[in-house]
Amino acid sequence: MARRLLCIWFPRLASQASLRQSPAQGPFALTLRRGNSDHLHCLDPLAEAQGLSRGMALADARAICPDLTTRPADLMAEMQALSGLRRWAMRYSPLVARDGSAGLAADITGVAHLFGGEEALCQDLQDRLLRARLDGISAIADTRGAAHAMARHGGGILPPGQVSARLTALPVAALRIDHGTAEALDRAGLCRIGDLIAQPRAPLARRFGQGLLMRLDQFLGHQPEPLDPETETPSFGTRITLPEPIGLQSDVAAALQRLLERLCARLAAHHRGARRLRLELRRVDRATATAEIGLARPMRDPARIAPLFAPALSQIDAGFGIDALRLTAPLTEAQAPAQIALTAQERHQDALADLLSRLGNRLGFDAILRPLPADSLVPERSFLLAPAAFSQPGKWPAPSLRPLLLGGPEPLQAQSRSGTPPGSFGWSGRVLTTLRAVGPERIAPEWWLDDPGWRSGIRDYWQVETRQGPRLWLFHTPQAPAWHIAGEYA
């Protein structure tokens, strides 16, 4: 069976996507900054009727059309709009790929009869685009190159096997070749594709490169050109619409239970577990309330997730009632299927994760920390505090003679001969006298890191026992003479 390719070109995708977000009056254009000046990136039909064109400098455009409304182009939003259209076009074919920045290519081989033939398919497509107020030109041909060229030159449907017979009048620029090559071909008098086909191949390749012949062969179907459809990332979201608005907490909890079961089944099918869940409740007056929870580890067990929503649900103002609920998992992680028969160890891990989830949803997940070993001799940097829900315990070296508690260094009001700890000093409202001191242990700053706390240079650490009892860790900075308390042994 001959392949049939559908190409859709959206000549005004960026401006129309922007206008859908927020409408504007009069001629409208998106501008893109290139080099030192703004240029028109995408125009609407009104602006085109005024004689403006794509790529024109904004200053010139303003001179021609003073009441032009412009907005800066958002290439990211344009790409998102196209990927949304790509998902929509999956209704016509399972294989849909992007074709340039404003086009789609779909393989509709053996699909068209489902829509009642190719004409009906194109008509259906155009009707839907019209309803969405999007300009789109579609073309169906045997090869992707031909469909691409036709979509950008009027569109239409080419019956099978007619590429080399019917499309020879198209300009060479329709071959997806770069601008320079097209101009060079023009100068050589080869303006139409038909002229190219008639030429001997070897001189063409020598003069214009192999790329031109590849594009020509792809256009004519002598060289295969597969589509590269993107893999669909599964979206984890479920919704429920209610015939009557609900207002009771127990009703919302029951609806949530149903949503959770569906969502968790979908997560299980994709071997994933949720890390964050968001519940959106749409009220009758169109306002939306949201409840969001985090999970201390990937999870897809409705019975364990539902209680975590309880505190958030009790805060929700139902107003005149809630008539639609939507549950999404914005953040998911891989979670392999596990056996149902849990060992005591796994049950313990689950219960610990539940506890971390409960704490994290009230205090914030960054408030539950776990120390992790770090490779540094500087005391403050010899460990990291990482959120416990997003880390695993590390392997710790054997303990050394270090204080139990570490504080941000406190300056000490004390005088001493350089080098040895002061005989007495004041600390937390008491005067302490030194009984014995062990040291010094010199630690040099890590010069490759600029730590403001270590600007005073090398430190000599002393273990100081006092007559009053407290055992402290003091340090002296010989390069900027001062004493500080770094930590406490007891």
Next chain:
Amino acid sequence: MDPDDTDPFRLIPARIHEAQGQGRHVFAIFQAARHGGPVFWIRPVRSRWTPYPGGLPKGLPGRLHLVRTRSETDLLWSAEETLRAAPAGFVLAEPERPLSLTAGRRLQLAAESGGTTGLMLIREGAGSNATESRWHCAPVPAPQRGMATQRWTLVKNKRGLLGDWLLDWCPHDARPRLLDAAELPGVALNQL
């Protein structure tokens, strides 16, 4: 009532205890090292001191979870929630304000239902009457170099006698070494 007379520092499990005094953190770390399972240390976010993993007893840094709370209510809620959860092995909390009888009783009930032992590190005199036992801990100057001498006094005990001990314990040591008052000139133990 204490079934293990040879170990005076054993905390009765599934109850809340309190420690006060300058050396309460050492007592807390000593007790945390003796209890298995994950250790939760709940403290206000603006607290100046943090436990230094390099100096903690072997095995404790890997089990330690630090919970930082912004308010006293959050702290008590976290403590209650953690005590009520079965997987927690030992819970340390540092309330800033005096514990009311209600708060103490609630924590006690949470500890019982979760089977978790808790230790409140309180300021002097800021404890609750609901506590199972209260320890006063103070560091004592050591008679010789290399010793870390502590004086731990049991000032309240619901189910037994009070006591006063001098001991030498470093984080490396598995068990503390009890000292005699005679070894420490200038320190007199209360005869309780």
